[in-house]
Amino acid sequence: MQANVVVVGSLNMDLVARAERLPRPGETLAGDSFATVPGGKGANQAVAAARLGASVAMVGCVGSDAYGEQLRQALLVERIDCQAVSTAQGASSGLAMIVVDANSQNAIVIIPGGNGLLTPASVQAADALLQGSEVVIAQLEVPSATVGHTLQxxxxxxxxxxxxxxxxxxxxxSEWYPHLDYLIPNESEAQALTGIAVFSLDTARLAAERLLELGARRVMITLGGEGVLYVDAQGSEHFAAPRVQPVDTTAAGDTFVGAFAAGLASGKSPREAILFGQIAAALSVTRAGAQPSIPTLADVQGFIAA
Structure with missing residues (x-):
């Protein structure tokens, strides 16, 4: 079946160690637990879109190591088309080495690995997937030239x-903005893109309006527990977040993006897709981990019915 959502982006294996505190420079510290968890913003968003009803294809690159095969299998289990997930011989897969302390503070080192080898030619080779899609998603964990080609x-x-x-x-x-139907940064990303400090709804609106001026058609700034601010040429709307008891916010933003794309692909209006994405993201923060926390369509429907 032809994918209606195509994700061009990263696949990482998250290597997560937990300890009472973060180690000091030069220190060897005993930890409490260790886990390997499939992640990467691209893969997370692909999994979210797939679990929430879309037919999904992934365009990415892994290394010729055991993690690469595990990352591919994690997508195949979700019935995601992986024909355009290539393997870079002699390279490692993307890795995120994460240490988390008892207060949930973390220190992270990311090794791009195969993600850094995803080229515009890789996307060109997958052009038939793009042609057959309805929605195309990109992020910034692969080379800038590849992102630019994908958007164009x-x-x-x-x-x-x-x-x-x-x-x-x-x-x-600057040449990217006219290609964008939806630009979805969080508060810190909106600040990095515009130079406007984002710490309130009013400042978020200023940043979003600046991004519209640069050429984006619609901007959604995700505000964590404060919801989402949507801005287009007709005005703005603030969507309050559903109230849940958070456990782990990992991949909440990725869940929102993937769910929003799945909503659009299913025929939902932008407003309906935002509300759908917010419920999915809220459910994800009630569970630990990246991809393991992403809810299914049945989970979201159950939340709505309740």
Whole structure:
């Protein structure tokens, strides 16, 4: 079946060690537990879209190691089309080495591995997938040239183009903005893109309006527990977040993006897709982990029915 959502992005294996505190420089510290958890913003968003009703294809690159096969299998279990997930011989897969302390503070080292080897040619080779899709999603954990090519090609094809600019440390290339139907940063990313400090709804609105001026068609700034601010040329709307008891916020933003894309692909209006994405993200923070925390369509429907 042809995928209606295509995700071009990263696949990481998260290596998560837990300890009472973070180690000091030069210190060897005894830890409490260790787990390997499939992650990466691209893969997380693909899993979210798939669990929430979309037919999904992933365009990415893993290394020729055991983690690469595990990352691919984690997507195949979700019935995600992995024909465009290539293997870079002699390279490691993307890794996130994470230490988490008793207060849930963490220190993270990311090794791009195969993600850094995803090229514009890789996306060109998957052009048939883009042509058959309705929604194309990109993030910033693969090379900038690859992201730029993806956005431009998806726009040429008339697809709905979503960019989650994460992790953003500086403004985006100006030529990207006209390709974007939906730009979805969080508060810190919106600040990095605009130089406007985002600490309230009013400042978030200022940042979003600046991003519209730069050429994005619609901007959604995710505000964590404060919900989502949606801004387009007609005005703005604040969507309050569903109230839940949070356990772990890992992958909440990715869950929102994937669920929002799945909602659009299923024919929901932008407003309906935002509300759908918010419920999915709220459910994800009630569970631990990245991909293990992402809810299914039945979970979201059960929450709505309740």
């Amino acid at each position: 090609r998806a726009r040429e094809l008339g697809k709905t183009v979503i960019l989650n600019p994460a992790p953003a440390a500086q403004p985006l290339p």
